[in-house]
Amino acid sequence: MAEAVAVDHLAGERSKAQFDVDAMKIVWAGSKHAFDIADRMARLVASDPVFRKDNRTMLERKELFKTTLRKAAHAWKRISQLHLTEEEAMMFRFFVDEPAYVDLHWGMFVPAIRGQGTEEQQKKWLPMAYKMQxxxxxxxxxxxxxxxxxxxxxxxxxxxxxxxxxxxxxxxxxxxxxxxxxxxxxxxxxxxxxxxxxxxxxxxxxxxxxxxxxxxxxxxxxxxxxxxxxxxxxxxxxxxxxxxxxxxxxxxxxxxxxxxxxxxxxxxxxxxxxxPRQLLYGTMVFVRQTIVSDASKALSRAVCIAVRYSAVRRQFGSQDGGPETQVIDYKTQQDRLFPLLASAYAFRFVGEWLKWLYTDVTQRLQANDFSTLPEAHACTAGLKSLTTSTTADGIEECRKLCGGHGYLCSSGLPELFAVYVPACTYEGDNIVLLLQVARFLMKTVSRLGSGKQPVGTTAYMVKAPELMQCKCEVQEAKDWLKPTVILQAFEARSVRMAVNCAQNISKAQNPEEGFYELSADLVEAAVAHCQLIIVSKFIEKVEQEIHGHGVKEMLQILCNVYALSLIHKHLGDFISTGSITPKQGALANEQLRSLYSQVRPNAVAMVDAFNYTDHYLGSALGRYDGNVYPKLYEEAWKDPLNDSVVPDGYHEYIKPLLKQNFGVARL
Amino acid sequence: MAEAVAVDHLAGERSKAQFDVDAMKIVWAGSKHAFDIADRMARLVASDPVFRKDNRTMLERKELFKTTLRKAAHAWKRISQLHLTEEEAMMFRFFVDEPAYVDLHWGMFVPAIRGQGTEEQQKKWLPMAYKMQxxxxxxxxxxxxxxxxxxxxxxxxxxxxxxxxxxxxxxxxxxxxxxxxxxxxxxxxxxxxxxxxxxxxxxxxxxxxxxxxxxxxxxxxxxxxxxxxxxxxxxxxxxxxxxxxxxxxxxxxxxxxxxxxxxxxxxxxxxxxxxPRQLLYGTMVFVRQTIVSDASKALSRAVCIAVRYSAVRRQFGSQDGGPETQVIDYKTQQDRLFPLLASAYAFRFVGEWLKWLYTDVTQRLQANDFSTLPEAHACTAGLKSLTTSTTADGIEECRKLCGGHGYLCSSGLPELFAVYVPACTYEGDNIVLLLQVARFLMKTVSRLGSGKQPVGTTAYMVKAPELMQCKCEVQEAKDWLKPTVILQAFEARSVRMAVNCAQNISKAQNPEEGFYELSADLVEAAVAHCQLIIVSKFIEKVEQEIHGHGVKEMLQILCNVYALSLIHKHLGDFISTGSITPKQGALANEQLRSLYSQVRPNAVAMVDAFNYTDHYLGSALGRYDGNVYPKLYEEAWKDPLNDSVVPDGYHEYIKPLLKQNFGVARL
Ligand SMILES: Cc1cc2nc3c(=O)[nH]c(=O)nc-3n(C[C@H](O)[C@H](O)[C@H](O)COP(=O)(O)OP(=O)(O)OC[C@H]3O[C@@H](n4cnc5c(N)ncnc54)[C@H](O)[C@@H]3O)c2cc1C
Ligand SMILES: Cc1cc2nc3c(=O)[nH]c(=O)nc-3n(C[C@H](O)[C@H](O)[C@H](O)COP(=O)(O)OP(=O)(O)OC[C@H]3O[C@@H](n4cnc5c(N)ncnc54)[C@H](O)[C@@H]3O)c2cc1C
Ligand SMILES: [Ca+2]
Missing domain, CATH: 2.40.110.10 (Butyryl-CoA Dehydrogenase, subunit A, domain 2)
Known part of the structure; x- marks a missing residue:
């Protein structure tokens, strides 16, 4: 969001962008309509002093809690005063950006009654709940x-x-x-x-x-x-x-x-x-879809802070007294940061697809077609697990990418991490979920060739016979830019890991015992499968019609960064399954490096495309205008410890020490 | 530390141990002498109500800070009243377990004057500093x-x-x-x-x-x-x-x-x-050695909490109404937890070795021998980086291993993580340090064959010609238990990655440009080198004489867990450099699984060997007696929010909502 800024310290970065940022904003938001609502709601919240967040990390629990109650009530009031639609109200609450009882009221209590209550029960309870009586x-x-x-x-x-x-x-x-x-x-x-x-x-x-x-x-x-x-x-x-x-x-x-x-x-x-009990699955698919969508929001937020600050921060490399190197120019910084930028976009698009999946599941349920439910269930479980784990780790990595200053609450990153991490645990512990995915994969593998076709995101397993044999055709680095090559490598890796597991399980005394013994490997196979889903949805997205100068090209680059960085990270899987050769792995890495150079001039614009207000970001380091240092400095003085020059406790616990008479003071 | 406990819920676990826990305690502490001091100091601190920590996470900043001042002054008083030796005082302060100004006074201010001040300056300033005037x-x-x-x-x-x-x-x-x-x-x-x-x-x-x-x-x-x-x-x-x-x-x-x-x-x-300016390196080696030693303490503390709680926590798997499965019995739990247990021990021993290195460096400095300094400098930089990164990630993993309850401050894990993570940044950002290691490695590689022999932890590089060619001889899983096999695999991987980087750098326009372009790969080569150091020091430790029934055997098992889990984690490195084959990688994994089964019955005893008091652990989940649930329940009620049944803010912000008259209230 273009704030009214005096001096834009990142103007130079912004002018380097090779694509239409406004068009990318629409892509990120999902549609012009969605963009407009988000933009309007974000501004509404940001301009309302009741929703200030800058002192949040300094309040003690009771005070903090009281401000939350106030915000929740105020939001409710504003939402009705402004006659916001349900869609707008959701966005409004989202930008208030503070976990509160209302989340559970709207997100769990109401849906539970809707999903599990009889019509009579719904009639009795829902109207009261809707009015918050x-x-x-x-x-x-x-x-x-x-x-x-x-x-x-x-x-x-x-x-x-x-x-x-x-x-x-x-x-x-x-x-x-x-x-x-x-x-x-x-x-x-x-x-x-x-x-x-x-x-x-x-x-x-x-x-x-x-x-x-x-x-x-x-x-x-x-x-x-x-x-x-x-x-x-x-x-x-x-x-x-x-x-x-x-x-x-x-x-x-x-x-x-x-x-x-x-x-x-x-x-x-x-x-x-x-x-049918399967009805309950529908709700689960819905809830998990929102979690995946939240993952892309949390990760993009952290990445936005880290990218902007990395472009502001300079360290080393001054030549002849000139400015030092922007830390975003260091290849190690890029290697840690750009895959996270790519992941934020990847999660955004897989989240969008999950929304479609939910609609699809709902329609099928209404038509009494339960055939795709187990697959949809496994798929959403896996995507919830993968996206939340990556996001949690990614936020902390972004914090580290900001050096010492990332450790200050005024950077916004510590709070973002702390508030985010339980997503790895609630709505299903991530490891427990991956084991469910693995169980579904083993079932799917065991049925291959039985005539029962794998559906949805497991459909590629029909090709298992080819995928077990195929050879990756990469001969030079740029071959890795072909979507078909990438897809095949991910499919081959996933199928081979799943089949390996199935074979090893079959050697055990009984399948249950085998599953238990091999569960660590099974989790890895599940991860491989879920990564394939995300890669393939990203590829599908980029293949769609996308408007705006350079937008499609940029997304193509990020899609490749996402896929190739995963290949590098999980090289052991890819090579040991024979899905690619060591040489091809090295070429992937080489290609990845050159993609980083293409991302670099566009990095700041790519995070601008999230259209986050400074209020929502809540970070001295991530400010839109890049004017980091005065803001950090200003924030420091707000700490209660700075209320007095001489700290409370000086007379009892410091002075006696310095004066060597701590015998008399009540230490 | 055997607390006075009413009922020991972990007694069953403790009786399973196959080694002498008291003997292991001595090994962990470093000597009987060190054990006695630590044990005594820990109890002294734990029994003193001034040092209570249980309310620390609830205090607002000013109050919190005042209690810290109080503790620091009280510690100083107790240390002099009890006439503690310097060694005892250090341990005493360590168990107070609260970052405070004294850490910098003793750890940085005094050493800076000692190291960089003239004799006259030292005479003037140090006595005042020693007395804290x-x-x-x-x-x-x-x-x-x-x-x-x-x-x-x-x-x-x-x-x-x-x-x-x-x-x-x-x-x-x-x-x-x-x-x-x-x-x-x-x-x-x-x-x-x-x-x-x-x-x-x-x-x-x-x-x-x-x-x-x-x-x-x-x-x-x-x-x-x-x-x-x-x-x-x-x-x-x-x-x-x-x-x-x-x-x-x-x-x-x-x-x-x-x-x-x-x-x-x-x-x-x-x-x-x-x-000579190199003198300053001596201090750096000292400071980093203490950081490595602190890493083993922080990681062992998190692991202690997670292991005990995993033995208490039961979830799923009840048969015929019997008890459910202890979550420590799940292979995925073991696969995440046991390598961290092994790492805690690995870091303890490499820390011990660094102490020796510091003495060695100091003696050489006094003899004007600077030949080993660059190597010692690079080695400590790398070990600082590796141990702190693993520890930071490891603490968070331990938190996740505790499921939802790990997210409560009463679990002790959130605070442990938050207080620990800056170790990745201070005393040298971990990535900047690894780049220094990489620079040293490239220098070492470039000099191979020049007659200038690599020294210290790089000495293995003399064997580069063989290591570039050698084949891993593993044919069955148990071959992976041989220290020589493990060492060779790690040495081969490290040399090959370093040499690969050197070759790729030489293709660049100039070495600086090449180093910059390849810096992400160089960081990986540096990690490989540092992991080798830790593995080799662990192996050396286990080869020493070690007393106590079963102690050596247990350490041998952990040493293998450490090495093989690294092979699994970095399989891509090992296979793509040809240091091992995919088949051998699979065998390593197979062997690792069977090692986990050997660790399992000893896990609780292995964390008991850290001899941590419940005070030091500060965790409802990690309690020695395993009586987790009543303690969690009790801690909850201490929260200030529970001071009143109806929360502050009810009348202003909840009641008007429920009564639908928020128009009149001042929302
Ligand atoms: C809790 C805490 C306590 C501290 N205590 C003290 C103290 O008592 N006294 C004191 O003087 N200082 C202290 N510090 C400061 C600390 O020493 C610095 O924060 C630390 O040295 C890192 O520097 P930085 O913050 O400038 O990071 P930066 O260098 O700004 O790092 C930002 C990013 O840039 C990257 N980067 C930087 N240079 C390069 C390069 N050449 N190549 C590749 N990447 C690069 C880093 O990897 C990082 O990702 C403390 C810091 C903390 C967090
Ligand atoms: C911030 C937050 C908000 C929450 N909000 C709500 C709420 O509104 N309503 C509500 O009802 N609940 C809520 N919860 C609870 C949450 O749903 C549970 O914490 C979550 O389901 C995880 O269960 P657990 O804590 O029992 O973990 P555990 O199951 O005890 O997990 C402990 C460890 O055991 C492992 N494990 C467990 N089972 C297996 C297995 N079969 N195989 C392998 N490993 C296993 C896990 O992987 C984990 O490492 C919330 C939790 C948090 C943290
Ligand atoms: Ca607080």
Whole structure:
């Protein structure tokens, strides 16, 4: 976003760009329409003093939390005052850029009722939720169980006498633990608990439970709630009241069990409805699609800061008293930074594709076609895992790329990292997810040749016989620019790793044992498969019609950077499977180096294309105008420690030391 | 450290150990003597309520800083009351485990005067510093220059009229920025500035400058000082007052320039003394040796937490209602965790060896033998870089290994990460250091065959002709257990990567250009060389006499895990250089898997051997007794947000929302 700037220290960089930045902005946003909304909402938020973030990392927890409550309420007010559409409201909240209970209310509580509630239940609860007359959270995880949902211990025992469920926390480890918005705000929760009727355990089901009084916000009888304490980083996710919750025989009416998929009758009989359980997959695909899309946003944000600062920062290499070298000109800096820039774009496009996939899945579900669901499920699980892991590591790498100054909160990077990393854990631990992908791959491999065709992102496996044999045809560096060559190398690597695993598993006593023993290798095979998906979606994107001078060419370059940097990083996979030769690996690296030189003059413009405001970036180092040093300097003085020249504690703990009379002072 | 525990939830794990844990503790500590001191100091600190850390991540900056001042003063008092030896005092401070101005005073200010001051200067300043009558910091880095020390802008202009230097900050970017202890505490600093006499610039020199009044702590005239603001993480490095400092023509007497290596005479003549500049390398080797030793401590601490929690945590795999699988039994968990356990030990031993190297270097310096200095310098630079990078990444991996709960500050891991990561940046940015190693390697390669023998850790390069040709002899997995096989593979890989780089450089227009173009590859060659050093020192360690039942055997296993996990991780290097074949790579992986099974029963005992107190670990997840859940639960309630049931802000920002009357409230 072109800010009103006095002097643009990056003007020189911007003038070097070889493509139409405004056109690239549209591509990044997805459409002109999406761009306009994002641009407008970002400005609205940035210009509103209530949404200031610059002091966030300095506030102690209570103060921080209160400002979050204020922002959430103010956002709600503005959204209705301005009559924003749902799409606009989402963008508005996004640019407020502060985790809060509303995320769970809109992102988990409402969808859970929509997805798992009967029509009657939806009619009763949703209007209240839409108006925020009730605020809800999603209470699944317990102290003792996260990944293994089937192991949850909270019980919901049907009492036929009163037609009620008794919600109870039988053990310490059954305490609900982690739900966002639970600790201090939510009035209601969807609580997952073991359904017990007539002494029989029917497994985990969801229940709508009121937690707090709508009059004075005090917890209802039998309900103990609190916040689970400080989390990683300053500011960051500490704006969220992740909570602990214990039930002491709390009674709720029978009709508060979410009954779309299973029901309990007045008599206490447990019935499965004929609504297929796969329906729940739809929601999962949706949630994960948003996580992938968030990954591209978080990574692009970090990359934007690191690219701009690397163009401002100069160190070494001054000749005859001239300016020193911009650190972005160092090849090591490029080698760490440009693949991340390429990844941000790659994740953006695979996220866009996932949106399409979600629509596709939804339509098929409506048509009772469940055939593509397992593949869609595995694919989204893998992409969630891969994009969030890369993004978390990438943000920290961007921080390191900024040298010492990246360690200051005023760089924005520490908070971005701290607030981002749990994405590797929530909505499925990334390793657990990759193991699910691997399981699906093994199934797919075992069925090859059985007549059952692999679908969707596994369709390439039909070519397994060729891919097991094929030889990469690269003879000189520039051969690596051919999409077909890249695709074949990634497909060959992926198939061969999967087939290798399958063969090794088959040597074990039994498949379960084999899968367990080889799980580390299986995770690598799953990664290979998911990287192929991202590469192929990037290639597809670049093959589409793309407007704007030089835009397609730049994306082509980034696509190649993405693919070739992965080949370099996973060279062992590619060579040991025989998908490429060592010589071809060296050529890929050579080509990569020359691509870096093509990215270099366009780097700043490529991050400008994200169209992020300085408010959203929240970084002294990433400022649009590159005027880094005065801003860093200014930010420093805001620290509470600078309230006084002589620090609190001087008289008790410094002076006695200097005066050698610490015997008398109360040290 | 065996705590007094009611129930030991990890007793079962401990009984599985196949080696003598007490003997391993001695090996880890370095000697019985070192063990005794560490054990005693750790207990002393742990039992003193002043040193509590459990609330550290909840304190706002000023409060936090005040508690640090208190701890530092209290430590100083206890150290003198107890008449601790220097060795004991160091350990005592180490277990206080909180970055503070004293670290810079003892670790940088005093050594700078010792190393760069004349005898007279040492006599004047050191006694005051030893008694802490003055407190000093190390003011080198500026807003505009960190890595490139030669680019510093602060000036020290000699004024022959008054026989003084005028210290001045001519630009904003010349502001000193980052020095620890500067912001709020130091009374003095060693300031690095461009020496100017008679209009001539003599480059960077050190000066002792008083900053604050010894009476009332106010900054002296012409001195502007402040704290540079919040840094990454809660608690963490925010206990340190990293500072900003500007000089407005501040005058200091001529004899406050550190004059051991260069002098300015009364007349303003600049003279280089005959003391060789290489002397300064000695200090660098010392400082980096301590950083490597700290890396092993930080990594072992994270690994200790993750191993214990992984043995407590159970998820999935319950059969017939029995207990679920301990997550440490999952192969993916082992594959992420055990190489880090092995690395902690590897870094411990290479750190021990560096201590020897420092002694060796010091003795040679005294004998005017500078021949090994460049090699020692490159070697320590590389090991600093490699161990700190691996440790930073390793801590975060340990956090992820703890699932959701690792994200809570009460797990101890977020703070450990945040406080550790700057080690990748200070004392030399890790990439800049690796480039120095690479430069040394290229020099070494270019001299091969010139008769000038490579020394120290590069001595293996004499064998370059064989190593370029040799074939790895592994035929079955267990061949990978032979130290000679492992060493040869690492040596071959390292030599071949270095020689490849040298050859590619020679194709460039000129060597400088070539070095620049290939710098990303050069960094990889430097990493390969440094990994070889660590592997070889681990092997040497295991070949020494080691007492205690099973201790040597366990270390042998870890040594192999370390080496083979590196082969797997860098398979591309090993195979593409032809150092091993793909088949041999697969065998290495197979062997690695079976080593994991041998580590498994010993894992908890291997981290017990670090002998860390629960106080030092500071982790609800890493507790010695494994009683994780009650502790997590208890910690949660300490959060300030839990001071009241209904949160501050409810009436202003939640109630109006629920009641739909946010029009009237001041949102
Ligand atoms: C910031 C944040 C917000 C959250 N918000 C919510 C919320 O709103 N509502 C809610 O209900 N929950 C929430 N959660 C909880 C979250 O969903 C869980 O933490 C997550 O599912 C991971 O489960 P876990 O913590 O039990 O990890 P664990 O399963 O205990 O993982 C520990 C380790 O074991 C490994 N592991 C586990 N199972 C296997 C296996 N089968 N094979 C191999 N390895 C395995 C993992 O890879 C990991 O390394 C939140 C968590 C966080 C951090
Ligand atoms: C917690 C902390 C404590 C500190 N304490 C002190 C202290 O007490 N006293 C003190 O004087 N200083 C201190 N420092 C400053 C520290 O020494 C510097 O931050 C460090 O030297 C790195 O320099 P920089 O910040 O200028 O990084 P930069 O050099 O600006 O690094 C930015 C990027 O440029 C790259 N780069 C730079 N040069 C090259 C090159 N030639 N080739 C390739 N890439 C290059 C780097 O790899 C990095 O990615 C501290 C810093 C921190 C974070
Ligand atoms: Ca804080």
């Amino acid at each position: 009730i605020i809800g959270c999603y209470a699944q995880t317990e102290l003792g169980h996260g990944s293994n949902v089937q192991g949850l211990e909270t019980t919901a025992t049907f009492d036929p006498k009163s037609d009620e469920f008794i919600i109870h926390s039988p053990t310490l480890t059954s305490s609900k633990w982690w739900p966002g918005g639970l600790g201090k705000v939510s009035t209601h929760a969807v609580v997952y608990a073991r359904l017990i009727t007539d002494g029989q355990d029917h497994g985990i089901n969801g229940f709508i439970v009121q937690l707090r009084s709508l009059d004075d916000h005090s917890p209802l009888p039998g309900v103990t709630i609190g916040d689970i304490g400080t989390k990683f980083g300053n500011g960051a996710y500490n704006t969220m009241d992740n909570g602990v919750l214990r039930f002491d025989h709390v009674r709720i009416p029978r009709n508060q069990m979410l009954m779309r998929v299973s029901q309990v009758t007045r008599e206490g009989k447990f019935i499965q409805s004929d609504v | 003055i407190i000093g910091c190390y003011a080198q880095t500026e807003l505009g220059h960190g890595s490139n020390v030669q680019g510093l802008e602060t000036t020290a202009t000699f004024d022959p009229k008054s026989d003084e230097f005028i210290i001045h900050s001519p630009t904003l970017t010349s502001s000193k920025w980052w020095p620890g202890g500067l912001g709020k505490v130091s009374t003095h600093a060693v300031v690095y500035a461009r020496l100017i006499t008679d209009g001539q610039d003599h480059g960077i020199n050190g000066f002792i400058v008083q900053l604050r009044s010894l009476d009332d702590h106010s900054p002296l005239p012409g001195v502007t000082i402040g704290d540079i603001g919040t840094k990454f993480g809660n608690g963490a490095y925010n206990t340190m007052d990293n500072g900003v400092l500007r000089f407005d023509h501040v005058r200091i007497p001529r004899n406050q320039m550190l004059m051991r290596v260069s002098q300015v005479t009364r007349e303003g003549k600049f003279i280089q003394s005959d003391v």
